[in-house]
Amino acid sequence: AQKITQTQPGMFxxxxxxxxxxxxxxxxxxxxxxxxxxxxxxxxxIFLIYQGSYDQQNATEGRYSLNFQKARKSANLVISASQLGxxxxxxxxxxxxxxxxxxxxxxxxxxxx
Amino acid sequence: EAGVTQFPSHSVIEKGQTVxxxxxxxxxxxxxxxxxxxxxxEIKFLLHFVxxxxxxxxxxxxxxFLAERTGGTYSTLKVQPAELxxxxxxxxxxxxxxxxxxxFGPGTRLTVL
Numbered sequence: 001a002q003k004i005t006q007t008q009p010g011m012f013x014x015x016x017x018x019x020x021x022x023x024x025x026x027x028x029x030x031x032x033x034x035x036x037x038x039x040x041x042x043x044x045x046i047f048l049i050y051q052g053s054y055d056q057q058n059a060t061e062g063r064y065s066l067n068f069q070k071a072r073k074s075a076n077l078v079i080s081a082s083q084l085g086x087x088x089x090x091x092x093x094x095x096x097x098x099x100x101x102x103x104x105x106x107x108x109x110x111x112x113x
Numbered sequence: 114e115a116g117v118t119q120f121p122s123h124s125v126i127e128k129g130q131t132v133x134x135x136x137x138x139x140x141x142x143x144x145x146x147x148x149x150x151x152x153x154x155e156i157k158f159l160l161h162f163v164x165x166x167x168x169x170x171x172x173x174x175x176x177x178f179l180a181e182r183t184g185g186t187y188s189t190l191k192v193q194p195a196e197l198x199x200x201x202x203x204x205x206x207x208x209x210x211x212x213x214x215x216x217f218g219p220g221t222r223l224t225v226l
Binding site: 004037042043044045046047050091093098100101102103104105106 | 122146148153154155156157158161168169172202204206211214215216217218219220222
């Protein structure tokens with residue numbers, strides 16, 4: 001069975017600093033995809049970044065990058081130059097084949113001015 | 114292009130009552146998914162439609178939940194009769210292809226008293 005673990009229920013970061021949100025996963029499928037979503041207080045789920053299990057390079061999208069360490073089964077999200085608007089819940093998720101998305105419990109990030 | 118929309122945004126009902134949630138996917142997206150997040154827990158998959166057919170309903174908690182997608186456009190999720198443990202946020206997502214990025218709606222917050 002697939003499983004996502006996010007061990008940080010809450011994180012604080014100073015504005016303009018970088019922050020890493022942890023995510024580890026478990027799957028026996030060699031082909032899978034890893035996703036990060038952001039959920040601001042307004043409630044919608046916003047897709048941030050995707051990493052495929054066979055991708056050779058770590059995914060990057062603007063200030064977001066995914067630190068993919070396949071041997072460790074980790075897919076940490078790095079947010080550089082944090083902004084106040086980055087304060088939100090962040091969910092790590094994975095999917096393989098036709099299986100549905102499996103989510104972690106989320107990490108609440110608070111950016112401090 | 115309009116995103117995924119959900120109605121209502123909030124619903125407060127009493128135990129034993131019936132509630133129907135609606136999801137309008139992005140136009141042209143054949144794949145529609147329902148997820149639920151109970152307070153403090155992971156977002157859990159409920160079911161997946163491909164057009165009007167149920168591709169995977171393994172996540173539906175019990176027979177009090179009925180999902181439909183007549184005509185392959187919008188979908189409804191009915192809870193009848195609602196129980197206290199049904200409280201949570203119900204998300205809908207859609208994608209153009211089964212393995213594609215899923216775009217989420219803002220969710221419906223359901224409170225059962």
